[in-house]
Amino acid sequence: MARTQGSHSDITGPRIQAAALKLFAQHGYAAVSMRQIAKEVGVQAGALYNYTPDKQSMLFRLMKTHMVDLLTAWEESESPEGPLEQLRHFTRFHIRFHRERPEEVFIAYMELRNLSPENFAEIEALRGQYENALETILKAGVEAGQFHVPDTKIATLAVIAMLTGVNTWYRAGGRLSLDEVEAIYWDMVRKSVAP
Amino acid sequence: MARTQGSHSDITGPRIQAAALKLFAQHGYAAVSMRQIAKEVGVQAGALYNYTPDKQSMLFRLMKTHMVDLLTAWEESESPEGPLEQLRHFTRFHIRFHRERPEEVFIAYMELRNLSPENFAEIEALRGQYENALETILKAGVEAGQFHVPDTKIATLAVIAMLTGVNTWYRAGGRLSLDEVEAIYWDMVRKSVAP
DNA sequence: GTCTATAGATCGATAGAC
DNA sequence: GTCTATCGATCTATAGAC
Structure with missing residues (x-):
């Protein structure tokens, strides 16, 4: 079955977790923005909210x-x-x-x-x-x-x-x-x- | 000698330190804003910069x-x-x-x-x-x-x-x-x- | 599922009046 | 020394197109 338009990966979820882990450990939760996490994964910030409510x-x-x-x-x-x-x-x-x-x-x-x-x-x-x-x-x-x-x-x-x-x-x-x-x-x- | 206009205290410096100590310990450095510190002391945010460069x-x-x-x-x-x-x-x-x-x-x-x-x-x-x-x-x-x-x-x-x-x-x-x-x-x- | 765009709030720091 | 006001940047989260 063809992939939905714009869907580039079905492992984005784990990659978001990994990026958050790395960045939170490095800079601290409060100092890390959703945009930073998104950039580390290679998506836009809005896309993160498909995987986490906040x-x-x-x-x-x-x-x-x-x-x-x-x-x-x-x-x-x-x-x-x-x-x-x-x-x-x-x-x-x-x-x-x-x-x-x-x-x-x-x-x-x-x-x-x-x-x-x-x-x-x-x-x-x-x-x-x-x-x-x-x-x-x-x-x-x-x-x-x-x-x-x-x-x-x-x-x-x-x-x-x-x-x-x-x-x-x-x-x-x-x-x-x-x-x-x-x-x-x-x-x-x-x-x-x-x- | 009369106090300079607007100068309400000569212990503002220590009070700023104390407020920063309390708030940084409670919420973390990155999560605390200069406005929060100023509010704790009872001054406006701009006044903090008389005591610290940043x-x-x-x-x-x-x-x-x-x-x-x-x-x-x-x-x-x-x-x-x-x-x-x-x-x-x-x-x-x-x-x-x-x-x-x-x-x-x-x-x-x-x-x-x-x-x-x-x-x-x-x-x-x-x-x-x-x-x-x-x-x-x-x-x-x-x-x-x-x-x-x-x-x-x-x-x-x-x-x-x-x-x-x-x-x-x-x-x-x-x-x-x-x-x-x-x-x-x-x-x-x-x-x-x-x- | 990802994008662009943006609402609405808040940030650090500075300028200028008093 | 403190105030008000503000610049310019950045934030979380959401809306709607594709």
């Missing part, structure tokens, strides 16, 4: 997709036996997953305040689910006497903050391989919750 | 003042003897200082990409100086055999990321006092670099 929805979709991907990948990952091995698994998983998606991670942290209240609540709930995954591991380890942390909730946030920090400095081809980075962080995480 | 300079001044304040406060703080006590001192200092200035800290982390290249380089240099303060402590502790870290540079960034994370969740009047928070983080920091 700019806010583009941001929300990027962030929600990222959080759902994160939770799904975690749930599908092979969980080893025992709190210590599970903590090692989480450390490794977190560093790898976040390292593979620097733009999504950056947006997920920096653009929370640009979400509408309803959208913000939804993203925060997903983030809470992810934090719970780590806290569950820490609680089990404390119960088994393998970990000592004064407060599992704070330890959860502290470990995640430490691990996510990798994204602020790691560059592929730098002084350290990703394996080395993982080993270094695992050493620190392991000790930080040691009895 | 919007970019307002952001840079906020960030530079914050970083210089941070370095000055650190240098003026009483440094104890020995790497372990110095690390405890740093942990306590970092949490307190950052907790007292949530808006400045937020801007200093979130608005780096909105700085001009020259301004960015200057802020990054100051940040590097602060990181060096911690790395110096860690190096001394490793040399003395009191610490074990696979890489002092990464350990520096990991500890700072962990400690700065306090600002994302701590609220005055919450479940934990600041003393308790400091104790919890000190326990984790101390162990994370333990031999």
Whole structure:
């Protein structure tokens, strides 16, 4: 069947998402115009509105997709036996997953305040689910006497903050391989919750 | 001497800084207009340009003042003897200082990409100086055999990321006092670099 | 599904009166 | 030092042709 006049591609949707991801990460949501996104894709600004009701929805979709991907990948990952091995698994998983998606991670942290209240609540709930995954591991380890942390909730946030920090400095081809980075962080995480 | 006509205050300058601080932290630099800042202060937009050459300079001044304040406060703080006590001192200092200035800290982390290249380089240099303060402590502790870290540079960034994370969740009047928070983080920091 | 064109609002920054 | 007024650019979103 012949294509409708003016329709040049059926993958414009994903290309718009990719352009928004790149530009939001680079300049920030508020600083990026719909015209810039359209130019990156190679269409006119009006055409974007065939794929999104507004700019806010583009941001929300990027962030929600990222959080759902994160939770799904975690749930599908092979969980080893025992709190210590599970903590090692989480450390490794977190560093790898976040390292593979620097733009999504950056947006997920920096653009929370640009979400509408309803959208913000939804993203925060997903983030809470992810934090719970780590806290569950820490609680089990404390119960088994393998970990000592004064407060599992704070330890959860502290470990995640430490691990996510990798994204602020790691560059592929730098002084350290990703394996080395993982080993270094695992050493620190392991000790930080040691009895 | 009589006041110049139209001059209603000689503290307009600081009030503009305060308004910019509040609004940039709340909505982000790019999302805040000069008219919004002026309204917060109670003047017209044009009057702002008696105090700043442009919007970019307002952001840079906020960030530079914050970083210089941070370095000055650190240098003026009483440094104890020995790497372990110095690390405890740093942990306590970092949490307190950052907790007292949530808006400045937020801007200093979130608005780096909105700085001009020259301004960015200057802020990054100051940040590097602060990181060096911690790395110096860690190096001394490793040399003395009191610490074990696979890489002092990464350990520096990991500890700072962990400690700065306090600002994302701590609220005055919450479940934990600041003393308790400091104790919890000190326990984790101390162990994370333990031999 | 994409285009052109535009409505309607808002932006940063400046000019000139007082 | 602050005001009013405005320039020229840019913004999001929509309307209608094809």
